[in-house]
Amino acid sequence: MPTTGFFTDATLCIGCKACEVACKEWNDVPHDGFVWRPRASYDHTGELGHSTWRHVKFVERDRDGLPSWDFSSDVCKHCEHAGCLEACPTGSIVRTEFGGVFVQPDICNGCGYCVVSCPFGVIDRRPEDGRAFKCTFCYDRQKAGLKPACATACPTDSIQFGDLDELRARADARVVQLAARGVTDASIYDPRASSVGGTHAIFLVRGDVRDYNLPPNPEMPTIRLGEAWRSAMVAAVAIAVVAFASFAWMP
C-alpha cells in the first residue's frame, strides 16, 4: 500500500470552508457550538478539536504595509512518529495501511492521554461522549478507493490528496513556481528534521509558520521516556533504601 498524504496549499485556498462541511457530513461529526467571533476575521470555527477535524484558518497580517488575508485549511498532521499513537494505553490508536493515524472508536476508553501527547493540539476528548476524536483521514473512503471528503469537496485543489512522496515533490515544485511568480515567502511545513519525523499532512504557507499556529520544531513526547524512567527508578530505589535502612537500624 502506498503511503497517502494531504498537501494543503494556502495560496489556493479561498476560505469557503467546503472542506469543513464535507468532513462533518461524511463523518457525521456533531456541531461544537455556533460561536460568532466577529473580531476573529470571520473565523467562527476557531480551532481543531474533537468535533472539528478540518479548520480553515483566516490569517490576517500586514504585508508590505497592506493588510493581507490568507486562508489555510488545517487538519490532523498524521505524524510519522505520532505522540497520540505512542501514548494510547488501549491500542485504540493505530497506523493504517495508508500510513494514517486512526482512532478506533470501539476501543478508545477516553483516558485522555493522547490529548496531552499531541504536539499539535489536534485530538481532544468529546465531553458528551467521553472518547477522543480526530480526523480519520477518511479511512473508510480510502479503503473503498475514494479520496477523503475534504479533498473531494475542495473547489480550488487547495487540498490535494495522493501518494505522499508524489505530493512532497509537487509541493517543492509549487514553491519554485510561486517564487518565479514573485511570491518569495512561501515554504513547505513538513517537520522532517524534528522528532516527529515529518507529517503526512503537509502545508504550503506564506511567511512565519507560527502565524498559522504550526510549531517550527514539534517534539514527540516519548523522546523523554528514557530520562523520565531513569529518574523514577532512582527515586524508587532511594525510597526502598531509606525504608529498609530505617527499619533495619531502628526496629
Next chain:
Amino acid sequence: MTAAATTTGYRDRPLLKAPVWTWEIPLYFFIGGLAGLGAVIAAAARAGGADATLIRDARLIAFLGAAISPLLLISDLGRPGRFLYMLRVFKRQSAMSVGVWTLVAFSGAATASLALHFAGITGPVSWVADAVGAVMGAVLATYTGVLLGVTAIPAWAHHVRVLPIHFGASSLGATASLLELAGHRTPALNAIAIAAALAEAIVMWQFDFRGDAAARKMFTGSGGRLARAGNICTGVAPLLLRGVAGWVPAARAVAAVLTLGGSLVTRFGWIAIGRTSARS
C-alpha cells in the same frame, strides 16, 4: 484589522489542548502513591522485625489504596468496562499502559498480602506477596511523574526528571505520616519522614521558577501556588517541625498532617499547572 499583526501565533489561540483530567486523577496520584509506599513500608518493617500491628496497618493502607485507585480511574473514564480496555495490550512506550499494569500487579500482591495476614499465613508465599507489592508499589508511586513528564505540555515536560522524584518523595512522607497518625510513633517512621522531607526540600530548588516569562507563568497561576504550597508542606515545613519535635512533642503530629495535606495538594497543583501551560 483587529488581529495584532506584530505577535506570532494564530489569534491568541493556544497551540495545545488542555488536559481533560478532573479531580479523580490527582486524587488517584495521591492515593496510589500512598498505597504503593504502604507496601514498601510493610515489607521493610517486616524485614526489620517491627511491631506486627504496624506491618498490618501498612498492608491495610496498600490494600485500601489498591481498591480505591481503579474506582477513581473508572470515574474519570465514565464506564467500568472502559478500564478493561487498557488490559488488552501492554505498551512499554506508553507510561499509562505501564502504570495500569503496575496497578493491576500491585493490587493482586497487596490483596494477597493482607489476606494472608488475616489468615495467619507467614510462610514464603507471604514473603513473595510482600516483595512483589513493594517493587510494584515503588513504581506505582513514581511512574505518575513519568506520565506527566512524557507529554507535550511544556511545564510538565520541562520538569520530566524532577516530577518522579517529587511524587515519590511526597508519597513516602505521606505514608509514613499516615502511619504515625494511626498511632505508630516509631523512630523508623520518623527517620523515613525526615528523609522524605529532606528530599522534598531539595526538590523545591529543582523546580525552575526562573526561566523565561512562560516558565515563570507556570508558577504564578493558582495551580503553581498550590504546587508550591504543597511542596513546602511536604518539604521545608515538616523538616523544621520534626527538628523541634524533641522539645515540642505536638510538632511531630503537625508535621504529619502537613505532609499528608501537602502531598495531596501538590498533585492538584501540578494538574492545574498543566492546564495553564497548555493554553498559554
